[in-house]
Amino acid sequence: MIRILSDTSTLYSPAQAQKAGFAVVPLSVTIREKSYRELEEISPDELIGLIDAEHLPTSSQPSAGEIAALYDQYKGDTIINIAMADGLSGTYASAAAAAKTCENAENVIVINSRTLCGPHRYLVENAVRMAGAGADADGIVRRTERLADTAKSFLIPSDFAYLRRGGRLSPLVSYVGQVVRFSPLLTQTPEGARLTLAGVKRSFLQAAQAAAHTFREMGVDGGWRLYITHAQAETQAKQARRMLRALFPKTPIEILPLSPVFITHGGPGCVALQAIHA
Numbered sequence: 001m002i003r004i005l006s007d008t009s010t011l012y013s014p015a016q017a018q019k020a021g022f023a024v025v026p027l028s029v030t031i032r033e034k035s036y037r038e039l040e041e042i043s044p045d046e047l048i049g050l051i052d053a054e055h056l057p058t059s060s061q062p063s064a065g066e067i068a069a070l071y072d073q074y075k076g077d078t079i080i081n082i083a084m085a086d087g088l089s090g091t092y093a094s095a096a097a098a099a100k101t102c103e104n105a106e107n108v109i110v111i112n113s114r115t116l117c118g119p120h121r122y123l124v125e126n127a128v129r130m131a132g133a134g135a136d137a138d139g140i141v142r143r144t145e146r147l148a149d150t151a152k153s154f155l156i157p158s159d160f161a162y163l164r165r166g167g168r169l170s171p172l173v174s175y176v177g178q179v180v181r182f183s184p185l186l187t188q189t190p191e192g193a194r195l196t197l198a199g200v201k202r203s204f205l206q207a208a209q210a211a212a213h214t215f216r217e218m219g220v221d222g223g224w225r226l227y228i229t230h231a232q233a234e235t236q237a238k239q240a241r242r243m244l245r246a247l248f249p250k251t252p253i254e255i256l257p258l259s260p261v262f263i264t265h266g267g268p269g270c271v272a273l274q275a276i277h278a
Contacts, residue, residue, distance in 0.1 A: 002078045002137055004023075004082065004127045004131055005080070006024050006082045006124045007024050007025050008026045008039050011121055011258070012121065012124075013039035013040060020125070027089070027091065029047060029060075029260045029261055031050050031058075038260040043260070047264075048232055051268065061093075064095075065098070082124050085115055088116060088193060089261075111141060111144055113151075114151070114188075116153065117258065118228075119274050121227070122225055123147055151276040153275075154274070155266060155270060156184070156185055157184065157270045158269030159270075182202050182203075183203055184197060185211060204236050208243055208244075208273060209243060220275050222251055224248075224277050225276055226274070227273075228244070228272070228273055229257070229262070229271070230256075230257065230270065231271075233268075234255075237271055238255070
């Protein structure tokens, strides 16, 4: 049997993932000297309620031991773990290290999705569908890696302090975030490990339109999926959806709340626009 595993970058809680036919290991956030497993012990709204000037969260990936314990629950099965982008998190490294130590090591395949959130969610959902339809592991891995190559993500932050503290910005972006009062548009570097500047716009909507322009250049149409993820920024998310719906009327668009770990790094009020071929 083929088992699909992942982490909470998919924006699935462990309970939701179980119902959907796979398993996730939660990332964690620490605030006010207490650690919580996201989407299991703390919700996005609860985290934002705890944030203030003196109490800012930090995050951590699952330990290799925790992931290895999950692998060992499925002895004899072929396990495909689709992990969030290496570099943006240590989750892939933990998953790969765990694969070398678990009892089922020869049957564990770890994929660096090179993406996160919406596209990551789709990669896992598609792998679950393929496994359910009888596809073999090689076919699932090849398809997942081909789809991962098509993913594109943009982030529009409202507070650069969170991103600077997380250390995932290029030096230029960190500087721009300190001096520019407009709406910077960030995107992943080609290998997916850091965030870099894609443009600086006068408003949120202009930044979202710039992301949409790139999606159009990529050929986004009805064969793609678009995701809008946000940290208590529902008004901006709906504004972006109206704009994207007008430009891509045949493309499925999904709005999802970001998980606590992504709020830790993107900050309250951030919005991400993402695309992946389906």
